[in-house]
Amino acid sequence: MTFHGISPDIRAALERVLGQSGVAADPTSMAKYLADWSGDHHGSALAVLKPASVAEVQAAVRLCGTLGLAMIPQGGNTGLVAGAIDIGTTPGAVVISLERLNRIRSVDADNFTLQADAGCILQHIKDAADDQDCLFPLALGAQGSCQIGGNAASNAGGVNVLRYGMARDLIVGLEVVLPDGDLWSGFSGLRKDNRGYDLKQLFIGAEGTLGIITGVEVKLSPKPGQIETAYLGLPSFESAIALFRQARRDCSDLISAFEIIGSECMELARLADPTIVAPVDAPVHVLIELSSGAAVELRSLLVDFLAGVMERHLVADAVLAESGAQAKAFWAIREGLVEGQARRGYHVRTDLSVRISDIPTLIAQARGFVALEHPGWISQAYGHAGDGNIHFNVLPPLDLAEADARARGVAITARLYDIVTALGGSVSAEHGIGRTRQRVYWTGMSPVHCRLVSTLKNAIDPAGLMNPGCLFPVTETCS
Amino acid sequence: MTFHGISPDIRAALERVLGQSGVAADPTSMAKYLADWSGDHHGSALAVLKPASVAEVQAAVRLCGTLGLAMIPQGGNTGLVAGAIDIGTTPGAVVISLERLNRIRSVDADNFTLQADAGCILQHIKDAADDQDCLFPLALGAQGSCQIGGNAASNAGGVNVLRYGMARDLIVGLEVVLPDGDLWSGFSGLRKDNRGYDLKQLFIGAEGTLGIITGVEVKLSPKPGQIETAYLGLPSFESAIALFRQARRDCSDLISAFEIIGSECMELARLADPTIVAPVDAPVHVLIELSSGAAVELRSLLVDFLAGVMERHLVADAVLAESGAQAKAFWAIREGLVEGQARRGYHVRTDLSVRISDIPTLIAQARGFVALEHPGWISQAYGHAGDGNIHFNVLPPLDLAEADARARGVAITARLYDIVTALGGSVSAEHGIGRTRQRVYWTGMSPVHCRLVSTLKNAIDPAGLMNPGCLFPVTETCS
CATH class of the missing domain: 3.30.465.10 (Uridine Diphospho-n-acetylenolpyruvylglucosamine Reductase; domain 3)
Incomplete structure (x- = not known):
């Protein structure tokens, strides 16, 4: 079935409910709602609906129900798993953007x-x-x-x-x-x-x-009155995990971030901002942030903690931010990774979680496999170590044609999923399932789990019009 | 329908699955599973099943399904809303106790x-x-x-x-x-x-x-290496709320408990332990506990905080625990309230929550109504103020016969629920619905909410054999 735009009748019916400004149906005005952030996908839709009130959302949903139109709810369209855009699996749907409900x-x-x-x-x-x-x-x-x-x-x-x-x-x-x-x-x-x-x-x-x-x-x-940030150099991911354990015990509940970054990622951060210089020279970097109200001696707490872990050789080098600007510069490295990867173009992007203690194993196995089987590809490991959540991404060689890279990327991704699954981990720590991780989701969960999930979906959305193709395959394949 | 014990056939079938030690059906051995903690109710059951493994739970559930027997899952039977015992609404059910799955x-x-x-x-x-x-x-x-x-x-x-x-x-x-x-x-x-x-x-x-x-x-x-506890005297519940706000800001995320106790509750605590002496003399008491790892200067943080709030007259009197034993004595007051009430016998017991800022209004309105309309009854207000959760209980006059007290208690409870509902609060902050709060639950929720809840129940438990009479009325009355 191919859809060539919206029929005049349906458009008129939608406009009666939402007004002319609430319905976009031409390619130009729909474009930004159909492009995904990564540039990996470009979707299609019969129309983009933009209700201006809760009552208009209700009216639009009722009308779509009557017309049998599938609905794709959309927020800022910044998701990473194509949860809010069709990628060829949900033809003939309307996107319902919430952007006008913004109070x-x-x-x-x-x-x-x-x-x-x-x-x-x-x-x-x-x-x-x-x-x-x-x-x-x-x-x-x-x-x-x-x-x-x-x-x-x-x-x-x-x-x-x-x-x-x-x-x-x-x-x-x-x-x-x-x-x-x-x-x-x-x-x-x-x-x-x-x-x-x-x-x-x-x-x-x-x-x-x-x-x-x-x-x-x-x-x-x-609001925390004080924030202290430090950028640390460590000998290994193992020491990063040992450091985290110690930090949880010593810093009470005042750690607000504990990010690990493999030093190989620095090049990526410099793609986003060429002036970035790593504050430390070590195989593994940790960005740690503590925050608290005014009454805690936060800086001396962090200084004492770092002195202790350096004495135990968990940390080789440490730079404490002396100002808000310096803390911001540390964060620019972490944030630059995401932007740098985007500038680099197509790459394998994952969002894995394992037990915290399994993080070093996950990274070692993944790096080993890439080095051995895909020479020239560059492994990048960083993430929210305290949550057991690692973004293990792999960049294709610069001279590889994109189509070839994408084909190889599918195989690399599948293998990374096998590694994390063998460790009892998750293929989606925080990004969700959407349309891009559906197959690995349905094959990875138990039959009882699949049945329960389908039971809930059928009970609440018996007509199957809410975001079909997202999370659930359009054709039920759960075994 | 009246049930006079279990039929020999059913008993034999249950024993084939669970063994003789897994089935109790005589009144003596069932007694402890059928009495509720408050003494307010005494239930009945065809039998108490005691599976010794997950596989036995599965086998018992399958057999009950085949026999059409309703099942009441039971843990330690310490709940306060008759969620795990029949109180006359679920005749002919079996209790399934998990006590043997205790590893x-x-x-x-x-x-x-x-x-x-x-x-x-x-x-x-x-x-x-x-x-x-x-x-x-x-x-x-x-x-x-x-x-x-x-x-x-x-x-x-x-x-x-x-x-x-x-x-x-x-x-x-x-x-x-x-x-x-x-x-x-x-x-x-x-x-x-x-x-x-x-x-x-x-x-x-x-x-x-x-x-x-x-x-x-x-x-x-x-595990927090340090715990600091203080018992405070305050002029009013309003100042307790202002104190909480300040504490949240000044003590970072290190507050582990913030309990408020109306001074009228002291008599109750002394019913549990006559040696209890209130550490302060003030209309409202607050038990505050901070905890942290070793690196925080926790005691000086608490001392400085208390100095500040006493200067602002939020707190009239403060006693810091000088030892673990003294901290334990403070907690004995809080815990004595529950035991003291139990010793006192029948009383109106609630578990209300409102927006934190509405706590003083809730208590004032509830106290006012009791004093005006039920002279001789004693209001007791205490609870987890930081969660907006107040246990507002009312004790009958000592000379009132229990049957009369219970009859009056129903009316008092209903009126307290009206007060909390008018404030947009909840009639169950933490205790659940069970069998005792079912009516107020179903009348208090919107028709859409009721429909969704019923949809879920019917989707997951279509035969309606899981704990019927709990949360859901045996006869569906949701409008």
Whole structure:
């Protein structure tokens, strides 16, 4: 079946519900909603719907239900697994963008909660919390354009999960338009509420397959008055794990980030910013951040901790940020990796998790396999070590044609998934399943798990119109 | 329908699966499984089944399914809402006790995780974590007899929720026998895993209505090397809330407990232990606990914090524990409230939550109503203020006959629920719904919410044999 645009009848029906400004159907105005961030995919859609209110989302969902149109809910379109765009598997769908639902509804600093429309940009929420001397701790590279509804739907992670948890842990309430157009409102402002099934858990991480999130209520934390950052050089990944264990014990719950970076990644960071110089010269780098209120002697805590671990030779070299600007420069290295990879073009990108103690094994096995079987390809290992989460990426040789690289990349990815699976790990620590990891998901889970997941989907979305092709294959293949 | 014991045929069939020691059917050996902790209820059952392995749980569930027998899963039977015993609404059911599944399966101190059978006593898990220099932070009065499976099924709370979260937040994996007898194993040891629907969330807090939890994997924390405890006297609940806000900002994430106690509760604590003397003389008491690793100057942090808030007259009087024994004495007051109430006999017991800033209003309104309309009844307000969770209990006059007190108690409870509902709060902050809060639950939730909850139940347990009468009415009354 091929779709050549939207029929005039359907377009008119959609415009009656959403107004002319709420329906985009020509290629130019749809373009930005159909391109994915990595450039790996370009989708298609009958139309992009842009409801301006919760009631309009409900009306659009009801109309699509009547017309039998599949719906792809979309936030900031910054996901990495094609969860919010068709990549050839969901033809004839409409994209429903939440971008016009972009208000902060309320901030309650006394209660440490904030309510916002799903389309609110994450950075705007962080700013609104900051204005009230609070912190909304969800922090990821895309925070300037991703939306809180998408963060909830994908259960976003990021660099502060270690201290504050994933999006799931930061959400106290949700508002969702169900597949039949009914509105489920799970807002209460309560920090603790144990009344039966916790329905919001169903929609968090469901990647839009059970309904469309229209509002999110999040937990705020007190804004830390002090932040101390250090950039460390270590002899090995093993010592990085030993360092983490010690840091958890010595630094109480004040570690807000513990990122590890293989030194080979430096070249990548310099692709994003050629002026970057590594603060240390060592095989493995660790970026550690502590934060606290004003009453803790945070700097001396970090200094004493580092003195202890250097004496034990876990850390070879350490540079403490002497200013906010220097801390920012450390983070620019970490953030430069993502941008540098994007500039480099196509590459194998993974999001693996294992037990924390298995991180060195994972990296050694993955590096060994790449070096042996794919000479010329460059392994890159970095990630959120405290969560057991490693982004092990592999860059093709510069002289390899992209088509060849992509073909080889499929085989490399499959092999990396085999390695992590053999270690009892996950092929998606934080990015989700979407459309790109569907096959490995369904083959990796037990038949009982697959059956339960399908039972839930069929119970909540019996017509199968919510984001088909995402998480679930269009044709059910679960065995 | 009246049940007069179990038929010989059914008993024989159950014994073929579980052995003679796995089936109790006479009143004496069933007694402890049918009495509830509060003494408010005494249940009935055809038999109590005591499987000794996960495979026996599966076999028992399959057999009950074939026989059409309703099943009531039971942990330590310490719940407060009759979630694990029939109170006349579930005749002809069997209780399935998990008590023989009581092994700690593994402790992984490097990964900060622990796996245990569902029937493991909470205290044993805390001890096993402690042996590895780790902390399992779930802490509640019943920890010496409650079981981790019941903690998971009821999403238990307790005194450390503020710092470490509810049971839901502490669980990384579950193992569940589904209503058809199949086993879903959601154990991975991973701290971060974002592969599609997070099925464990479905079973946590479901109070045994969707399956029987047979194993739990929990997150451990580093064991705090230091604990500082102070008992404070305050002029009002308003100042307690202002104090909490300041404490959250000044003490970073190091507050492990922040309990408020109305001074009128002291008499109750003395019922449990007549030697108890309140450390302060003030209308409102606060028990605050900070904990951290060795590197934080914890005591001076607390001393400086208290000096600041006393200067601002938020706190009138403060006693710092000078020893572990003195800290224990402070906690004996808090824990004595629960025991004192139990000794006092029948009383109105609630578990309310509101926005933190609404706590003073809730208490004032509740106290006002009791004083005005039920003279002679004694209001007691205490709870986990940092979670917005207040146990507002009301003791009948000593000279009132129990039957009269119970009748009046129903009316008082209903009115307290009205007060909390008008404030947008919850009638169950941490205890769950079970059989005793079912009516207020179903009338309090929106029709869309009720429909979703019923959809899930019907999808996972279509025969309705898992804990009928708990959470759901036996006859569906949801409108």
